Amino acid sequence: MQQEVVLALLAKEPSHGYQLRARLRQALGPVGEAMNAGQVYVVLTRLEKAGLVTTESPAPATAKDTADRKTYALTAKGQHRVAEWLTEVSWPKPDLAEFHLKLVAAAAAGLADPLSIVDTQRRELLRRLREAQRAAMAEPDGSDAALLLEGIVLRLQADLRWLEACERSWTTRRSAP
Amino acid sequence: MGRLLLIARLAGRDLRRRPAEAALLLLAITAATTTLTLGLVMHGVAGDPYQRTREASAGPDVVASVMPDPVTGAPADPAVLTELSGADEIAASSGPFPVAGTTVEVGGRTADVQAVGRPAEPADVDRPIVTDGEWLGGGDGVVVEAAFADALGIEAGDTVTLGGESVEVAGIAVTAAMTPYPAASCLVVCTPITINGEPVRDMAVDVLEEPGLIWVGESMATSLAADPDDLAYVSYLRLDDPDAAQAFADARIPNGPMDAMLEPWPHIYEQVTHIERNAQRVLLTGAWLLGILAVASVAVLVGGRMADQTRRVGLLKAVGGTPGLVAAVLLAEYVLVALVAAAAGLVAGGLTAPAITDRAAGLLGGAATPSLTAATVATVTAVALGVAVVATFVPAVRAARTSTVAALNDAARPPRRVGWLIALSARLPVAVLIAVRVAGRRPRRVALSIASMTVTVSGIVAALAANAELNTQLASDPDPRMERLGDVLAVITVTLVALAAVNTVVATWATVLDVRYSSAVTRALGATPAQLAAGLSLAQVLPAFLGAVLGSAGGPLLYDAVDQDDVVLPPAWWLVAVVVGVVVAVSALTVVPARLAARRPVAPMLQGELA
Amino acid sequence: MSTTILSTRGLTKTYGDGESLVRAVDGVDLDVAAGETVAVMGPSGCGKSTLLHLVGGLDRPTAGEIHLAGRRVDQLTERTLARLRRTDVGFVFQAFHLMDELTVVENVELPALLAGRSPRAARARATELLRRVGLAAKAAALPTALSGGQRQRVAVARALSNEPVLVLADEPTGNLDSAATLDVLRLFEELHEAGQTLVIVTHDERIAATADRLISMRDGAFVDETRLTGGTSGRLGALAELEG
Incomplete structure (x- = not known):
């Protein structure tokens, strides 16, 4: 902190x-x-x-x-x-580059299927989203914590959408010669 | 040029995008223009035929005649008429012409006639208008008065037996100088002559009964008379001042049988119009009823379409259309439909009109009226274009006023809420519940439907009542004119019914389109197609039923207004039958669109609303 | 094992034919247990709405079977399907599909009236449902006077009117903002706790994440299934970078 x-x-x-x-x-x-x-x-x-x-x-x-x-x-x-x-205008940044490079490296080396990596990551994010969402639903409207939870939920949603884009992209790459 | 092309293309696209609605609009405006054409034609015929005939035929202001003394048999003296023609007030005159009483035989029927001897060349006063064939040619041909010819089924070119001789009918003509058959005034001695209420039978001369009028050559008239002493004479006089005709006659009331009988034109006019007043009223009332119905059907359709246009206006503006362009596109669209509808209506009206004019010409004793006058064409086209302009004007003004965003967001016309009706409907069976709520969304359309049906049923009931009275009269006194009046009544009734049918179909489609969204929701919530179809159908039947009840009450009132004579109210079971008939007919007309609408797949509608 | 409320086998719906044949739903096997909340996720056009319409009897399958509450329903006549929609299924739509000319309570009681309930019973049930979704005070308002979230709650109340065994929701939060979405999610959670079986199709991860089971759909077929129930990690703090 x-x-x-x-x-x-x-x-x-x-x-x-x-x-x-x-x-x-x-x-x-x-x-x-x-x-x-x-x-x-x-x-x-x-x-x-x-x-x-x-x-x-x-x-x-x-x-x-x-x-x-x-x-x-x-x-x-x-x-x-x-x-x-x-x-200050600092802003917490999720390290998307790391995950992205993980997929690229896994695919290049043939170590793992990028799609299954994406899938595992997706399940993890969904679980986190579920937790955050349930916590948000339990909060009374207008509490400070509710606002924070909404931010968490929206970020996780954005991450999940990016994972979807990853999945689409890697699916096409795999089916392409 | 490019701009015009763009406007034309946009208008054409929109029409093609919804062909069913465009066709319906065309149908409604065509029905309206057809009806209007008929109404105008009727109005033209019924307008003032006698005056027109009088002007066209150089009709006399006074008809003067002398006839032999019916009791003593003393011959008539034409010099009396010649002397009269010399009076100061006379501007022009023709005659004296000899008149012979005789009989005509055609197709096994015999009728008395008064044959007026006329020269071949047109006279200064009274030039009968030939409606068929030609005027006397100096030969043996004769010309028959139109109403008389119609009654006996005589046409130009026929051969008839006149006073025992075969003669050819050269033509058929109308005149303003005499009331049409069978109410013709007598130039020769006619029955019944009564003295103290007793018919006088022992006359010195032959007595005619309800004579028809035939024009023959002067020499033939003389030869038709059994004795030259039996001839009567007639002169046609025009005064300097036509309004003085009555005074002219009043100043010369005959003192004896040998004096000239004077008949001023207002007297003939009164005779003609007295007889034809009912026919005129029938035609004028019919024209009005048809006009009201036509307006109702267009109002329903254009009203529904205007709501649709608001959104389209928003779209056009959103892609950069100026209010002017928007108005031009809408106008182009409607003008196209209106012009086609006007043309179709004029053709349809022109084809139907002879059913009325052919009968009305003889009926009214007027000259044959052309089915379509330039004025009729202009009026019908103007009204169709007027509809187009009004239908354009409101959305165009709205387009200029509302912001683009508001127009885009404004879905359809928001439905009305009639709270008590919704609460009431909750207690009714499902189909009736749906019907009441569907109807309740558009109170104005329901009012129009009720009004339209009231007008139709009033017309039908009045026509039925008139027809019943006609039949009673015909049974006691067969009169060909009454039969023809019956035919005209039938044409009006059929047109009324046809237009009401179009109105019903238009209103049903408008409703079906209007409620397609709430129909889909209702079905998603568990209404069966049968319940929905019944509901949509009932939504039309309920106002129709109300209208029919109002109409069957209004019909006798209408009839009463048209015919001031004693009103014979149609029997109650007739009214019940009309109401039942309306309900059955409207159910039948609405069942197809309602069933089609109720069976449409629900899912696309519910999805489509997301867009 | 609880009873299965809904089950489909080889459920298929195609549109068009030949070259332009579209397989909107392509051989779907789905089982939903009583009291379960299942979310079907996928991009728009993946066939999830069509699936929902087939299951709810708004549309007919080209092939395959649907069993609802122990009864085969894919062969029913339109009339029987309507009855089914009335009694066994409740729909919640993205666009709410409330009737604008009816008040809130009139909207909610409509399915009961269509089902032939007495006006009194229908009104009582509607009032009770409105209380349950927290809108008792808005009973006499028109839908146009409500916010999006309130309208969707009215729609949910309407879906429950005839106590359906299955509630089907099609993008129920698609037209709602974040706060209203939370409202509707809470409502679904309450239904879930009351034992209502729910099938929700959505592309909103928030709804999907709160379901018991999440099914991913692509091109008309199920491609993945995730069971999300189970203990929480208790590590919400990690989400806010409070540690480390």
Whole structure:
């Protein structure tokens, strides 16, 4: 997970670690379920080391001194990094080239039938789509997580359509001399 | 040039794309133009035949005659007539011509005639119009008055026995100087002469009964009379002022049997029109009824087609057609159909019209009317083109107004929703449910169907009533004119029925096309083809039934309006029979299109709607 | 093993002849168990809609057999087929095919009326179904006043009017946006959970992925079958690149 996500969540106001985790869970919905509980704290520690956040411990009298009790806040450097991140236009890109080359190589070497590779991949993507779609159907309308799930579903759909194009293409290549 | 070609090609494409609809449109407009032609011809015949005949034949303003004293047998004096011709008010005159009473025998039938001796050359006043053959040629040929000839079955070229001698009929003619047979006024002594209500039998001269009119050479007239003293004389006078004819006659009321009898033209006119008024009313009413029906059928079809055009207009505009081009294409399409329909209608009307005109000529005592006048051709063509322009105008205006996108998206005319009808139909059997809902989608078309059937049935009922009365009259008083009136009634009735049949088929097709989509859905939801076919058929039968009921109530009213005499209402079982007949006929006419529509495969329609 | 609701053997539908012969459906064997949701996927023109029409009795096969609810139906007369469509099958179409002049509730009760139910019973059933698809409040509205997703829910309610043993859906989400698609998918899921047997033809992977079984169709024939049921991987997070 991107460190900047956690940084940005702190931009509104200083928060406890557990508050950050709750906010993430809410935004991600079922997608966030796989997230390790300690992941947020690992990231926070790393950010602290980089001088992007500072911590403030509560009054020592009541402190049992667990990580949970600390309040995290952005430093000036952290503020700057968040602003920078928001203007970035990076976009997660699926590595289609790898799969494409896998098909080409398999066909050239005669190691495997590209069509059966496509087929296996398709089943896998369909299974993922089924999961995402079921998760989406379980979400109430308008939740943050529903929007994320819709994005996942649409991407998987696009991937499946590309696989269909692969299948068509390799079918013609095979039938051609 | 290229533009014209494009317009013609686009119009032709669209017509060929839907040949069934184009054919239906052609049929409907042709039916309308045929009917209109008939109506106009009828109107022309019924218009004012006497006046036309009077003008064409230089008809007299006053007919003056003298005859022998029926009691004493004193001979008539033609000098009385000559003197009358010299009066100040007289502008022109002809005669005196001798008139002999005699008999004519033809085909075993004998009838009394009054034979008027006329010179071969045309007279200044009263030039009878020859409808068949030719006028007197100075020889032995005779000319017979048209109604009389018709009654006795005489044609030009026939040989008849006149006063015991065989003579050839040179021609048949009509005149405005005398009421047509058998209501001819008497120039010689005719029965019945009554004194104190008792017929006078012992006359000094021969007495004729319901004489016909025959024109013969002057010398033949003289020789036809048993005695020159038996001759009567007639003169035809034209006044400076035709409107003064009645006053002229009133000032010279005969004081004795030897004085001239004067008959002013308004008197003849009244006689003629009194007798023919019914026939005229029948023809005019028939023409109106047919006109209304024709408009109804075109309205149904053009209305249905206009909805279709909106989408097409959108397509044309989407590919870059200007509103002007769109209008031109639509206009070209309709003008083509309208012109073909006008031509077909004129030909069909022209072929049918003699059935009316031939009978009406004798019937009305008028000159033979040409079946198709230039005015008729112009009117029919103008009306057909008018339909084309109106059918173009509305979508064209819409095209100019609506955006291309809106026109493309606007599928068909959205159906109407009649809530209570839908709720009511839920309680009815499936076929009736379908019928009521199909009909409910297009209230205006249903109204037109009802109106059309009301008009037809009114016409039929009125014709039946008139016919029944005619038959009663004929039984007591055989009159050839009444028989001919019956024939005209029959022609009108047949035309009414034919047009109503075309209307029904057109309305059914329009409905079937209109509901093909909801029909497919209804069948997908489980309606059987039989239920759907019955529903589509019933959707026409229900309004027809309503129309028939209204019509059988309206028929007697119509008849009452046409014939002010005592109305003999047709028996109730007739009306029931007409209503039942209409239901059976409409069922029969709609069953084929409805069954075809109900059996059409469902799947393509449901798929096609996706496009 | 649950009972088989629908079964076809060598189902074939051809159009034209000679050179222009088109095999829209070419020897299809299909078995659908009670309560199963089967999706048939393929590019447009692969014959999936024709297959659906054959199974639902909207069209007749050129060859082959169709058994529906234990009864052979490919030889039935048009009249009996109509009865079959009325009682055993419910259709859902891409274009909804609602009657625009009828209100929502009148649309839904129409199949029951066609089946000869009493107006009262038909209305009661329609109202109940509208409640089930969440549109009870729209009963008196005209379809033109509804969104696409709402219209399709009305169409689904209509398909259920006569409690069919089999619901056939032809591209039910083809005209819908993403949110409306989700709505309809939820509705199908509810039907599925209630034990309704569903056959859906589509080219929408989202519908296909939610079916129990996915059949791929090419040129009129089945080319692949995937059973998608089974435990989930529980790795949704991988989909969002949250790990690694």
